[in-house]
Amino acid sequence: MEAIVAAAIGVLVATGVYLVLRPRLFSVLLGITLLSYAVNLFLLAAGGLMVDAAPLTDRPGPYPDPLPQALVLTAIVISFGMTALVIVLALRSVSERGHDRIDDEEERAP
Amino acid sequence: MNPLILLPVLLPLAGGLLALLAGRGRPGVERLVSVATVLLLLPVSAALLREASGGVIQSYAVGDWPAPFGIVLVLDHLAAWMLLVTAVIGSGALLFGLGRSDKAGRHFHTLFQFQLLGINGAFLTGDLFNLFVFFEVLLIASYALLAHGSRPERTRAAIRVAVLNLLGSTLFLVAVGCLYAAAGTLNFADLAERGASLPADRLGLWQAGAWLLVAVFALKAALLPLGFWLPGSYGVADGAVAALFSVLTKVGVVALIRAGTLMFPDLEVGPVLWVAALGTLALGATGMLAARHLSTLAAHAVILSVGMLLVSVASFSRDGLAAAVFYLAHGTLATAALFLIAGRVALVRGETGDALVAGPAFRGRVSLPAAFMVAAVAVAGLPPLGGFVAKLAILDAAARLDGAAWTWTLVLAASLLSIFALARAGTTIFWKVGLDRGELVEIPRWRPLAVTGISLVLAAVVLLALFAGPAFRQSQDIAGQLLDRQAYMDAVLGARRGGGG
Numbered sequence: 001m002e003a004i005v006a007a008a009i010g011v012l013v014a015t016g017v018y019l020v021l022r023p024r025l026f027s028v029l030l031g032i033t034l035l036s037y038a039v040n041l042f043l044l045a046a047g048g049l050m051v052d053a054a055p056l057t058d059r060p061g062p063y064p065d066p067l068p069q070a071l072v073l074t075a076i077v078i079s080f081g082m083t084a085l086v087i088v089l090a091l092r093s094v095s096e097r098g099h100d101r102i103d104d105e106e107e108r109a110p
Numbered sequence: 111m112n113p114l115i116l117l118p119v120l121l122p123l124a125g126g127l128l129a130l131l132a133g134r135g136r137p138g139v140e141r142l143v144s145v146a147t148v149l150l151l152l153p154v155s156a157a158l159l160r161e162a163s164g165g166v167i168q169s170y171a172v173g174d175w176p177a178p179f180g181i182v183l184v185l186d187h188l189a190a191w192m193l194l195v196t197a198v199i200g201s202g203a204l205l206f207g208l209g210r211s212d213k214a215g216r217h218f219h220t221l222f223q224f225q226l227l228g229i230n231g232a233f234l235t236g237d238l239f240n241l242f243v244f245f246e247v248l249l250i251a252s253y254a255l256l257a258h259g260s261r262p263e264r265t266r267a268a269i270r271v272a273v274l275n276l277l278g279s280t281l282f283l284v285a286v287g288c289l290y291a292a293a294g295t296l297n298f299a300d301l302a303e304r305g306a307s308l309p310a311d312r313l314g315l316w317q318a319g320a321w322l323l324v325a326v327f328a329l330k331a332a333l334l335p336l337g338f339w340l341p342g343s344y345g346v347a348d349g350a351v352a353a354l355f356s357v358l359t360k361v362g363v364v365a366l367i368r369a370g371t372l373m374f375p376d377l378e379v380g381p382v383l384w385v386a387a388l389g390t391l392a393l394g395a396t397g398m399l400a401a402r403h404l405s406t407l408a409a410h411a412v413i414l415s416v417g418m419l420l421v422s423v424a425s426f427s428r429d430g431l432a433a434a435v436f437y438l439a440h441g442t443l444a445t446a447a448l449f450l451i452a453g454r455v456a457l458v459r460g461e462t463g464d465a466l467v468a469g470p471a472f473r474g475r476v477s478l479p480a481a482f483m484v485a486a487v488a489v490a491g492l493p494p495l496g497g498f499v500a501k502l503a504i505l506d507a508a509a510r511l512d513g514a515a516w517t518w519t520l521v522l523a524a525s526l527l528s529i530f531a532l533a534r535a536g537t538t539i540f541w542k543v544g545l546d547r548g549e550l551v552e553i554p555r556w557r558p559l560a561v562t563g564i565s566l567v568l569a570a571v572v573l574l575a576l577f578a579g580p581a582f583r584q585s586q587d588i589a590g591q592l593l594d595r596q597a598y599m600d601a602v603l604g605a606r607r608g609g610g611g
Contacts, residue, residue: 020277025269032276039283046287068290071239075283078246082276085253089269096262102269 001049005041012038025090025100029083036079040072112161115170115185117154118193118230121147126223133219141208144219148204148226151197155190162190163584165591167601169236177236177602178297184236184602187588188435192233192364195439196357198570199446200226206450206563207350209556210457214259214348221258225251225354232361236602238289238296238323241365242282245330249275252358255351256343267343274329274339282326288319299602301373302595320374324382327369331362331416334389340413341397345406349453352405353446353567359416360442363423367434370426371592384424384513388520390417395524398531404452404464407535408445411489414524415441421521422504425511431589433503436582440496440574444488447567451482454560455539460551466535468542470550479540481564486532488571491525496575499582501525 012034019031047065055066090100125147133140161168162185172181204222212218228248235241249272257268290296292315293304308316329336340359344352370379394414401407419441422434455464455478462469472479484495491497501521508517574581591597 020273025273028273032273032280035277035280039280039287042284043287043290046291048291068287071286071290074239074243078243078279082246082250082272082279085250086269086272086276089253089257089265089272092257092265093269096260096265102266102273 001051002045005045005049009038009041009045012041023101025086025093025102028102029086029090032086033079033083036075036083040075040079043068043072043075111170111174112168112185113170114154114158114161115168115183115234116172118151118158118197118234119183119227121151121154122223122227122230126220126227129219129223130217137212140219141212144204144223145208147223148197148201151226151230152194152201155194155197158185159190159194161185162187163587165587167591167598169602178295178300181240182236182297182602183231183234184298184598185234186598186601187584187591188364188367189233191435191439191584191588192360193230195360195442196226196229196233199353199357199443199567202446202450202563202567202570203350203353204563205559205566206353206453207348208559208563210560211258211348211350218255218258221251221254222354224248225255227251229357229361233364236298238286238298238301242279242286245282245361246279248358248361249279252355255354256347258351259348261346263346267346271339271343278326278329281322281329285319285322285326288315288322292316292319297602298368298372299599302375303599303603305374305376317377320369320377324366324369324374324377324379327362327365328383328386329362330359331366331420332359332390332413333362333383333386333416333420334393335386337390337393337413337416341401341406341409344409344412344449345401345403347405349405349450349456350563352408352449352453356412356442356445356449359412360419360438363416363419363438366420367423367431367592370423371431372595372598375426375595380424380426383420384517387417387420387424388516390414391421391520391524393417395527395531398528401531401535402466404455404466404535404539405449407466407531408448408452408489411448411528412445414528415445415489417524418501418504418521421517422507425507426593427507427511428586428589428593429503429507430511431592432582432586433500433507435585435588436496436503437500439581440488440500440571443567443571443574444485444495444497447481447485447564447571448489450560450564450567451478451485454478454564455482458550459539460548462544462548464539466538468538468544470548471543472540472550475550477561479536481568482536482540484568484571486536488568490529490532492529494575495571496578496581499575499578503582 016031016035019027047068050064093100129140129143168185170183228244231244253268253272292312332340394410397410419434422430452464459469488495491501
């Protein structure tokens with residue numbers, strides 16, 4: 001279980017970092033989304049991984065730590081909002097400047 | 111529990127929502143709500159500072175869930191100090207922006223209030239995850255405020271800042287995960303308590319999380335090498351917005367102070383911060399000299415002030431922290447005033463804007479050049495204003511430490527360069543007259559408000575100099591309280607101990 005989650009986080013981070021370093025905002029946005037998935041998995045793993053155990057039940061038995069799950073929930077909502085905002089900025093960039101490249105230098109204020 | 115602690119967070123939240131709902135299509139109502147809210151924040155913050163200066167740390171457990179299980183807001187002296195500074199700058203900036211900044215696009219007031227909500231929350235929170243949430247609140251408002259006014263260079267700046275801070279937030283969450291995995295808590299006081307007695311196999315995780323967190327705070331504070339995003343974004347923002355932004359970097363500085371004094375005193379953050387801060391000082395001073403717009407110059411002045419602050423913070427000594435806390439108030443107010451003046455200059459000079467070239471003559475106009483003079487003296491740290499006292503205290507505190515020669519050289523050289531830069535900017539804008547001299551332009555109706563806004567911030571700078579004695583004693587109290595970790599832990603976790611034992 002640990003190995004699968006660790007590998008998933010690793011692949012997500014690697015792909016995310018590659019995309020973030022691309023010159024267009026669209027790829028950067030995809031990269032940030034992947035990175036935020038990786039972070040959510042990481043937060044979940046921070047509380048210790050458990051298979052087949054619900055955090056809040058009446059059943060006896062081992063419970064996983066519910067706090068990281070609450071953190072992940074909040075982080076998902078926040079990253080959702082942030083992604084929406086960056087999409088709006090990207091659209092505005094396209095409508096104002098005609099492209100969404102973020103490595104252009106020609107518009108630097110004189 | 112003192113519910114007054116909640117007000118700096120609740121007031122802007124209520125004001126922002128009310129401005130959004132009641133102000134729809136009625137700019138007058140929107141403005142009234144917004145101004146009333148920031149002006150209410152002034153007495154509230156002053157009352158909180160009065161309470162906090164008694165030296166007792168107050169903790170408010172939201173929903174009455176005791177720490178470390180629930181969320182706490184903690185009012186210590188430093189938080190109250192920064193709340194008052196934020197309230198003054200918020201009022202000045204909002205008055206300045208009335209009738210101009212808020213006409214450039216919709217929902218300016220709501221965004222402004224949410225920005226204040228995020229800043230105040232970040233100062234008050236006693237919990238790492240809530241610090242993250244308040245950071246996100248202030249950031250999301252800041253992206254929208256930065257892009258406010260539909261200009262391509264603003265959209266561009268907002269995109270850059272947004273992408274960079276999204277990556278910063280990702281790292282923040284990784285740090286939160288590491289620290290939670292190592293210590294099993296995210297409450298500042300609880301982290302401080304458990305950090306001291308961690309089993310050896312968790313120490314690596316703990317240190318990795320702590321250093322990541324320091325890096326994230328350094329990014330927010332625009333510390334070298336993580337500060338290159340600042341001039342390009344603050345320099346193009348609207349004057350009122352940029353003035354409020356000058357508090358944002360200080361949120362990072364305050365977080366760094368808390369990390370170094372409360373959460374990770376064993377981490378040896380000081381030397382690393384010191385080297386980075388010296389570089390930041392040099393970068394800020396050089397940037398001020400190289401700037402070609404008054405607003406860019408002010409943005410580099412923010413970088414310089416962060417360097418100055420952290421050079422002093424890095425010692426984590428009582429004297430160094432006291433000097434830094436005093437400079438925290440002075441430097442933030444001074445750079446905010448400079449941003450407002452830059453915005454005003456850009457407005458009245460019409461097409462020339464705030465570029466540092468000869469433009470229309472300022473003949474017969476005394477108030478704006480005089481305001482610039484006061485702000486420049488404050489930013490450069492010359493007597494008789496408070497910046498001089500602060501720098502003297504910074505140098506005095508550094509004199510007894512290793513590396514004093516470096517600190518003294520760079521602080522003094524940076525000050526000298528900033529004087530050159532400000533003097534040159536002032537003479538170019540206010541004394542030189544361009545060949546194709548246009549006329550100064552003005553929208554007379556809103557002028558008194560802009561003047562009030564600038565005057566409010568400058569008056570605070572002057573008051574800080576007039577009452578430098580009491581203010582400096584407060585700074586020393588704050589430094590003493592910051593170094594007394596046990597008091598903070600007792601104040602936050604005391605209820606649990608009382609109940610359990």
